[in-house]
Amino acid sequence: MGKRFSSADLKLLAMGAMAIDHAAYVWMYGSEYAASLPKEGICMAMRLVGRMAFPLFAFLLVEGFLHTKDWKRYAARLLAAAVVSELPYNLVVENSLSAPKNQNTLFLLLVGLLTLKGISRAGRLCACLTAIAGFTAAWLFRMDYGPVGLLLVLVFYFFRQNPPMRTRAGILTLFFLYGPDLMWPAACTAFFFMNRYSQERGKRLGCLPYVFYPVHLSILYFTGGILHGAYI
Numbered sequence: 001m002g003k004r005f006s007s008a009d010l011k012l013l014a015m016g017a018m019a020i021d022h023a024a025y026v027w028m029y030g031s032e033y034a035a036s037l038p039k040e041g042i043c044m045a046m047r048l049v050g051r052m053a054f055p056l057f058a059f060l061l062v063e064g065f066l067h068t069k070d071w072k073r074y075a076a077r078l079l080a081a082a083v084v085s086e087l088p089y090n091l092v093v094e095n096s097l098s099a100p101k102n103q104n105t106l107f108l109l110l111v112g113l114l115t116l117k118g119i120s121r122a123g124r125l126c127a128c129l130t131a132i133a134g135f136t137a138a139w140l141f142r143m144d145y146g147p148v149g150l151l152l153v154l155v156f157y158f159f160r161q162n163p164p165m166r167t168r169a170g171i172l173t174l175f176f177l178y179g180p181d182l183m184w185p186a187a188c189t190a191f192f193f194m195n196r197y198s199q200e201r202g203k204r205l206g207c208l209p210y211v212f213y214p215v216h217l218s219i220l221y222f223t224g225g226i227l228h229g230a231y232i
Contacts, residue, residue, distance in 0.1 A: 089102070
């Protein structure tokens with residue numbers, strides 16, 4: 001079966017891929033620093049690596065929901081991290097303190113968690129209404145990855161006991177997200193790792209997954225300005 005990955009392993013992998021993607025976006029993407037062909041190639045390679053991050057985070061959200069002993073505490077942590085992350089996210093994406101057209105990914109994961117909770121406790125009609133409310137919130141508040149990102153979370157939840165079907169449905173959902181682009185197969189590499197999930201928690205990471213998102217965005221924002229004046 002090859003190497004197996006714990007929840008901690010997948011979290012560290014997702015955080016690393018995300019950091020590589022965001023570093024390319026801030027330091028190289030669309031800037032004179034990436035004007036030459038070799039640097040454009042490096043930038044694209046880094047961004048392709050980053051595509052696996054969101055599918056892994058969506059998968060880990062479902063696993064966290066299924067195994068948490070206190071979903072309210074889980075939701076509170078996501079909410080706190082999302083609120084704290086909004087300012088550095090706005091600065092990185094829009095170079096502005098306010099970016100109403102974009103909300104960071106943690107808000108979408110929070111909506112995903114709340115949607116899963118509603119679906120798990122409700123009848124079919126209420127479950128459908130809960131899902132519709134989740135999709136509406138993801139679209140209305142312009143959350144990163146939007147309704148399709150939430151659909152991926154639901155795919156991982158409903159096919160959690162059928163990994164082959166989860167993979168096929170997940171790959172199709174990612175096609176809706178990226179279209180016929182290199183980003184799509186790059187994102188699908190996440191299934192190689194999640195299908196080797198060991199069902200073990202692994203090393204305790206504490207608050208690192210929540211703190212990492214706003215901290216690394218803040219560092220990238222300021223270093224981007226220092227390197228080539230991308231923002232500052």
